[in-house]
Amino acid sequence: MTRYILRRLIAMPFLVLGIVTLAFLLTSVTKGDPLTAIVSDRQMNNPEVVAAAKARWGLDRSLPERYVIYVGNLLSGDMGTSFITRRPVAQDVLYRLPATMELVVAAMIVGATIGISLGVLAAYFRNTAIDHGARLFALFGSSIPVFWLGLALLYVFSVQWGILPGPGRLDARATAPPMVTGFMTIDTLFAGDFRLFLDALWHLLLPAFVLGWAVAGTISRLVRANMVEVLSREFILTARAKGAGEFRVVIRHALRNTLVPTLTVIGYSFAYLLTGAVLTETIFSWPGMGSYAVEAARGLDFPAIIGVTIVGGIVFLFTNLLTDVAYVVANPRVRLG
């Protein structure tokens, strides 16, 4: 097991370098001219301005030269300067990462809660209406485009019924608390403003559900399959024979035995959540990495695109590594290939 973990850790720097290289190469095959994002249309005819802009942003150097400079800068935490915001990309990304993380963690909590409850219910009431309902809920969750679901729910709950807040992280009239962790729900508590905390939580509800639904479906399907198997084992019969109540049998005896695969699927769902967050953030005007990536992609802001892609890739890589390692540690029977 130690050898497996070591081997995975050794591969990490190479994978990260691979991510950096691929992300860098992508933007060099571009057909769009990044100059259009820097120089205004009128100045495009002015060769001096164009040459100055090229020199300023390093666009006059050769590809290998730019690659070496980029990797060198990256090692000292410099991801270049965004064409659009004119701020360092690393700073932009760090500033926006916590908002995405807050959304993803909230979605994960929503997804895991709904998914585990539905999975347990579906397994216990196998082949009844409850089971079929849970299956439909799961299938819909992985089929609905999040950007459409977000729009629809915003329209119904916020505009029509007015029971949930509109887009954003706080009420438009509220002033944000000083940024400590970047998690709005935590920062408001640090600032000692409980009403603002509730407001932040309130704003988090709809996007977290929109993002968490698909994951809830995946989790419920897996929990159900494992629960069906565990519930048919003999120790469950023993527990019942000893007079344990049904609730105790299902939760304490059966559910506990499905924890390893459940935690694993929750870990892997992170990938889906990161992908879904891009679109959810766009709909809910959530100032995270996803909406930053969309703005960068729309505006041909290449330093920003490379930066976001690299950071997203690294976050993704490490959560998958953690999940894999946790799975191996929790389940010594797995064969390591």
Place this chain on the structure above:
Amino acid sequence: MSVLFLSRSARPRWLTPPLIVGAVLILFWLVATVAAPWMSAHAPLDMVGRRLQPPSWDHLLGTDALGRDVLSRTLHGARHSIPIAVTVVAFAVAIGASLGAVAGFVGGFVDTVIMRMVDVTLSFPPMLLAMAVAASLGPGLENAAIAMVIVWWPVYARLMRAQVLEVREREHVEAAIASGATQGRVLGKHVLPLCWTPVLISATMDLGQVILLAASLSFIGLGATPPTPEWGSMISDGASQFYSWWVALGPGLAILTIVLGFNFIGDGLHDYFDPRSR
């Protein structure tokens, strides 16, 4: 639909309700792909009514900001989404499966190089990578399609390699090598024919996810460009006409039903092949 209500004994065992519902949904959209011009009352780009009209008998799903019929545009959307998904998956399978087969069969250095490429590509969140590629190539459906092939091929490379590694060890392959067959012949005649089925099944099931990804790219403006009646960009129109809810309703339901169709079929097949979960 009447098959749904047949008693269990009158229905073949593999023909479960999820499979039937899935097949009906997909069939509907396949028909729309071919017959959209005859199924819809108006041409997708014609401005046929007043702008932003709510659903009525004249326009069952209302009209959009330019007075175009949303239902007609939704039906025509199938002619973009489905061919693109099929093309993307076909290219991804062609590239992924050939590289995977070579990696598994040749092994050694070639295997290492190909599989490290796979690892790196799979290290990105798919949507972010697709966005980065699509943005680099510039907006447009073709570039979005290239981006999706780049995101998707490693899945089939892994699958194919695993298949080849397994089949390569079988006795008939050993016999073919012993009787002096060339490398190419062993791979082409004795190994590959036994590897295709799982790859093709998984490719078919992936079509729904590819449709979803393509729509997502179009939604953020990196796929289809106006006035193409593509579902993702139609929902984007709907987002900018937020209070006219019907503009996004048609395309949203379209994506939902077709992806649901593929997921129903995948779920049904899963039940059939994995009785444990029944």
